[in-house]
Structures are given as structure tokens and as C-alpha cells.
Amino acid sequence: MGMERIGVLTSGGDSPGMNAAVRAVVRTAEHYKMKAVGIKRGYNGTLLQSKDRNDDYEELSRRKVGEIIHRGGTLLMTARCKEFLEPANHIKAVDNMRSVMKLDGLVVIGGDGTFRGLNDLHNLHFPVVGIPGTIDNDLPFTDMTLGFDTALNTVCDSVNRIRETMYSHERGSVVEVMGRDCGDIALFSGLACGAEIVLLPDKPWDVDEVAQRMKNSADLGKKNPLIVIAEGAWASMKPVDMKAFCVKHGIKPIKAEGEMSSEKLALLVEKKSGIETRATVLGYIQRGGSPSAADRILACRMGERAVELLRGGPEGFGHVVGIHKNKLIDRPVASAISRKPREGRTKMNEHLLEMIKVLAI
Numbered sequence: 587m588g589m590e591r592i593g594v595l596t597s598g599g600d601s602p603g604m605n606a607a608v609r610a611v612v613r614t615a616e617h618y619k620m621k622a623v624g625i626k627r628g629y630n631g632t633l634l635q636s637k638d639r640n641d642d643y644e645e646l647s648r649r650k651v652g653e654i655i656h657r658g659g660t661l662l663m664t665a666r667c668k669e670f671l672e673p674a675n676h677i678k679a680v681d682n683m684r685s686v687m688k689l690d691g692l693v694v695i696g697g698d699g700t701f702r703g704l705n706d707l708h709n710l711h712f713p714v715v716g717i718p719g720t721i722d723n724d725l726p727f728t729d730m731t732l733g734f735d736t737a738l739n740t741v742c743d744s745v746n747r748i749r750e751t752m753y754s755h756e757r758g759s760v761v762e763v764m765g766r767d768c769g770d771i772a773l774f775s776g777l778a779c780g781a782e783i784v785l786l787p788d789k790p791w792d793v794d795e796v797a798q799r800m801k802n803s804a805d806l807g808k809k810n811p812l813i814v815i816a817e818g819a820w821a822s823m824k825p826v827d828m829k830a831f832c833v834k835h836g837i838k839p840i841k842a843e844g845e846m847s848s849e850k851l852a853l854l855v856e857k858k859s860g861i862e863t864r865a866t867v868l869g870y871i872q873r874g875g876s877p878s879a880a881d882r883i884l885a886c887r888m889g890e891r892a893v894e895l896l897r898g899g900p901e902g903f904g905h906v907v908g909i910h911k912n913k914l915i916d917r918p919v920a921s922a923i924s925r926k927p928r929e930g931r932t933k934m935n936e937h938l939l940e941m942i943k944v945l946a947i
Contacts, residue, residue, distance in 0.1 A: 588690075588897070589618075589620055589690045589713075589896050589897050590620055590621065590690055591620065591621040591623065591687075591688055591689055591690055592611075592615055592620060592621070592622055592623070592689060592690060592691045592692060592693065592893070592896055593622075593623045593624070593625050593643070593683060593687060593689045593691070594608055594611045594612065594622060594623070594624055594625065594646075594662070594692070594693040594694075594695070595624070595625035595626075595628055595629070595631060595632070595662060595692070595693075595694055595695070596608065596628065596660040596662050596663075596664045596695045596696060597628030597629055597664055597665070597666070597667070597694060597695070597699075597700040597703065598628065598664060598666060598696040598697045598698075598699050598700045598719075598720065599664070599696075599697065599720060599721070599873060600658070600659050600660050600664050600873055601719045601720050601721045601731070601732055601733025601734075601736075601737075601873060602658045602659075602721075602732075602736035602737070602873070602874070602875060602876065602877035602878070602881055603719065603732035603733050603736065603877040603881035603882065603884065603885040604659070604660040604664075604695055604719050604732065604733070604885075605651075605654040605655065605657045605658070605659065605660055605661050605877075605885075606654070606655045606656075606732075606877060606881070606882045606885035606886060607695050607717050607719065607732060607885040607886075607888060607889045608624065608646075608651060608654070608660070608661060608662060608695070608889070609651040609652075609654055609655050609885075609886075609889070610885060610886045610887075610888070610889025610890055610893075611693050611889045611892060611893055612624075612646045612647070612648065612650070612651045613648055613651065614889060614890045614893040615893055616647070616648050618893070618897060620893075620897075621645060622645070622646045622647075623643050623644070623645050623646065623687055623689060624643060624644055624645075624646045624661070625642070625643045625662065625687075625692075626641065626642055626643060626662050626663050627642075627662075627663050627664065627665040627667075628664050628665045628666065628667055628696070628700070629667040629669075629670040629679065629703050630642075630665055630667045630669075630670075631643055631662075632670075632679035632682055632683055633667070633669060633670070633675055633678060633679055633682065634682050634686065635669075643687055655882055655885075656876050656877070656882070657876065658736075658873075658874050658875045658876055658877060659874070660695075664696075666699065667703075670703050670706075673706075676703075676706045676707060676709075676710055677710065679707065680707060680710050680712045683712065684712075690896075691712075691713035691714065691715070691896040691903075692712065692713065692714045692715075693714075693715050693716075693717065693889075693893070693896070694714060694715070694716045694717070695716070695717045695718075695719040695732070696716075696718075696719050696720065697718065697719065697720030697722065697724070697725065697731070698720070698724065698725060698923055700716070700719075701716050701718075701725070701906060701919055701922050701923050702923055704716045704904075704906070704919050705904070705919045705920065705923065708903065708904035708919060713896055713900075713903045714903065714904060714919075715892045715895045715896055715902065715903070715904075715905055715906065715907065716892075716905070716907065716919060716922065717732065717888045717889065717892050717906070717907050718731040718732060718906065718907070718908060718922070719731065719732040719733060720732070720733060720734075721733040721734055721736070721737035721764060721771065721872060721873055722734070722765055722766070722767075722768050722770065722771065723768060723770040723771070724765075724767055724768035724770070725908070725922055726921075726922070726924060727908050727915075727917045727921050727922045728908025728909055728910065728915070728922075729908070729909055729910050729911070730884065730909050732877075732881055732884060732885055732888070733873070733877070733881060734770065734771070734881075735878045735880040735881050735884075736875060736876075736877045736878045736880075736881045737764070737771055737872045737873070738771065738774055738775050738778065739878055740868075740871060740872050740874075740875055741761075741763055741771060741775040741779075741868060741872060742775055742778050742779055744761075744866075744868055744871065745761055745775065745779040745812070745814075746779070748761060748866055749779075749810060749812065752810040752812075752864070753809075753810045755810075755862070756809035756862070757809075757810055757861070757862045757863060757864055758800055758804075758810060758811045758812070758813070758852075758855065758856070758859075758861045758862065758863035758864075759810065759811075759812050759813065759863065759864055759865075759866065760813045760815060760848045760851055760852045760855070760863060760864070760865040760866070761812065761813070761814050761815070761848075761865075761866050761868065762815050762816075762817055762848040762865070762866070762867040762868065763775060763814060763815070763816060763817065763868055763872060764816070764817055764868075764869075764873075765786075765787065765816035765817055765818055765819075766787070766816075766817055766818040767787055767818055768787070768816075768818075769784075769785075769786030769787050769788065769789075769818070769819065769934065771816065771872070772784050772785070772786055772814045772815060772816035772819070773786060773816075773934070773935065773938055773939065773942075774938070775814060776812075776814040776942055777938055777941065777942050777945075779812065779814065780812070780945070781812040781813065781814045781942060781946065782799060782800070782803050782808070782811040782812055782813065782942075782946040783796055783799055783800070783812070783813045783814070783942075784813075784814050784815075784939060784942050785813065785814070785815040785816065785819040785822075785823075786816050786819055786934060786939070787816055787818035787819050787821060787822055788934050789819075789822055789934065789939065790822050790823075790824065791819070791822060791823055791824070792823065792824035793823070793824070793826055793851070793854045793855065793858065794858065796813065796855055797854070797855045797858035798858075798859070799811075800813070800855055800859040800861050800863075801859040801860065801861065803946065804859070804860075804861050806947070809861075813851075813855070815848065820846045826846075826854065828850075831854065831857075835857045837853075837857070847865075848865035848866070848867055849865045852864055852865040884909065887909075887914055888907045888909075888914070891907045891914050891916065892907050895907070895916060902916065905917060905918055905919065906918075906919050906922045908922075
């Protein structure tokens with residue numbers, strides 16, 4: 587029996603473009619006379635956790651997904667599902683999708699954790715296909731993930747606003763962006779915004795060097811230098827003796843326990859360089875907003891390909907859709923969660939990082 591009824595869900599952190607991808611899946615399915623079912627709140631919906639089953643899943647139509655291509659977030663809502671870490675619940679999910687929802691296949695949109703759940707379903711021989719939806723751009727098999735381009739534009743717009751006030755007050759600025767394990771948001775936005783310094787999770791750095799580069803920039807006439815730091819870059823920072831630092835500079839003791847923060851970094855840099863510095867953490871603003879044209883187009887292409895893979899039979903089951911050199915690709919999900927270097931480039935683009943230094947002079 588072929589594909590007659592397929593599900594689609596969004597899982598993990600939301601990203602701009604998820605709605606556009608859901609729309610593409612639903613309308614491509616209808617084009618092939620297939621029914622589409624939206625499963626709500628990620629894998630939670632497959633476990634039928636709500637009292638009302640209508641709140642776990644619903645049949646989607648061409649009209650139901652109208653007017654969502656331009657919206658951020660996800661119509662289906664999203665969440666992480668701790669219960670899905672238990673193998674018994676993988677079996678339960680498959681049984682629910684087959685016997686209750688009457689599904690023949692499933693399209694899953696999300697990031698690394700979402701794809702691990704997809705792999706679990708694939709191992710139980712349920713037909714699944716994945717679409718990479720995460721602003722972090724941290725999946726190794728694809729050049730671009732849904733939401734990354736929009737997040738970059740959001741960061742650039744925010745930094746533009748911050749720099750205007752920093753220029754007015756002749757202050758330096760530390761801007762923290764998302765990116766726990768992958769620093770692509772920091773790297774690409776740093777280049778696009780003309781940052782003097784970009785700090786990444788996989789590149790060792792120390793405060794003294796950062797402060798000296800800030801001072802050098804000021805000596806060359808730039809009074810509002812910009813540091814862009816990925817949220818995961820604290821792990822690659824050379825430890826600082828905060829107690830000794832406070833004593834040396836005669837300032838109120840800073841609690842040494844806990845993680846470093848952008849505010850602490852701004853203070854360290856200010857005292858070491860002599861440049862007044864402020865910190866801004868952009869946070870969840872990076873996930874919101876209307877998706878860019880690039881993300882909408884990518885979502886349409888990936889959504890269509892995902893349905894085609896399900897229709898194509900077992901050879902495409904357990905695959906995830908990606909893009910490489912502007913051509914759509916698909917790979918077994920195991921390669922998507924392997925954390926191996928990406929095709930065509932290493933995890934971090936050293937050339938871009940060096941370019942930032944050169945262009946900041």
C-alpha cells in the first residue's frame with residue numbers, strides 16, 4: 587500500500603521557516619491526493635498526552651495552512667519531549683500513529699535532538715523523513731538550516747541599533763548571540779556587522795587578548811568597537827581569577843561561582859582596555875519574526891522534497907533533506923547526527939574568522 591495519509595510535526599526550538607515548510611508538506615501531499623495530519627507539540631503529540639485528542643493532532647487542508655508562509659514560529663506548536671528518550675515510548679508513538687492517526691509516514695522538522703527521535707522511529711521501521719529547522723545551523727550534512735538566514739538578519743538589525751547608541755556615547759559593545767555548540771550565528775553576523783572581534787565555541791580565547799585588540803582598535807580611532815560572542819564560547823575561554831582581578835582594579839567583588847556572562851566580560855574588557863563597554867544579550871528575539879525570502883524558498887523546496895521521499899518508497903525512508911552548493915540533497919539520518927565535519931567545509935570557517943580581523947583594522 588502506498589502513502590495515503592502522512593503526518594508532519596515540528597519539534598525542539600522553533601525557527602522561522604517552520605510554518606512555510608509545514609505549508610509545503612501539506613500542499614504537496616494534497617497535490618498527490620494524500621491526506622496530511624498535523625501533530626502538535628512535537629513528539630508529545632505522538633504519545634497522545636492531551637485529554638482531548640483533537641489537541642494532539644488534526645487533519646490539515648490546503649486552506650488550513652493558508653496565510654502562514656510569512657509567519658514565524660510554528661502553527662503546530664513545538665516542545666521537547668523527555669518521555670521520548672524512553673524506548674518504550676518509541677513503540678507507543680509508532681502504534682499511535684499507525685492505529686489511531688492512521689498514518690503511513692511522517693515528516694519531522696527540527697534540529698539535532700529532533701533528528702535523534704526521527705532515527706528512533708526509523709529503527710522501528712516507521713517511514714520518516716526529516717527537514718532541518720534550527721537557527722543554529724549546527725547540522726553537519728547541510729550548508730544551511732531553516733531559520734538561520736532569518737536569525738542572521740535579526741541579529742544584524744539589532745546590532746545596527748546597538749551600534750548607533752554605542753557610537754553616540756563612544757562605548758564598546760559586547761553582543762551575545764545564540765549558538766551553544768556551533769558559532770555560525772556569531773561568525774556570519776560578526777562579518778556582516780563589521781565586528782572587530784568574534785568569539786566562538788571551538789576557538790580558544792582569553793580576555794587579555796580581547797582587551798588588547800579593543801585598545802588597538804581605539805588607538806586607530808574607533809571609539810565604539812564591537813565584540814560578538816556565541817553563547818557557547820564561554821567553554822573555550824581561558825579561565826580568569828575574578829577575585830584577583832577585582833582586588834587589582836579596586837572594584838566590588840564579582841562572584842566567581844557560576845558561568846561567565848556578557849556583563850562580566852564587558853567589565854573585564856573595560857577595566858583592561860580603558861574603553862567603556864556595555865553588554866547586550868539578544869536571546870529569543872533571534873528565533874522570532876517573519877522568515878526571510880531565503881528561508882521561505884528553502885522551506886518550500888525542502889517540504890516538497892520530503893513528501894517526494896516518502897512517496898518514493900523505502901529507499902528514502904529515514905533520510906533527511908539538506909542543501910549543498912544550492913542543490914537539494916538527502917542523506918540517511920545517521921549522517922545528520924554524526925557531528926562529522928560538514929561537506930565542503932570544516933565546522934568553523936577559519937578563513938571568515940581571519941577575514942573579520944583583516945577588515946576590522
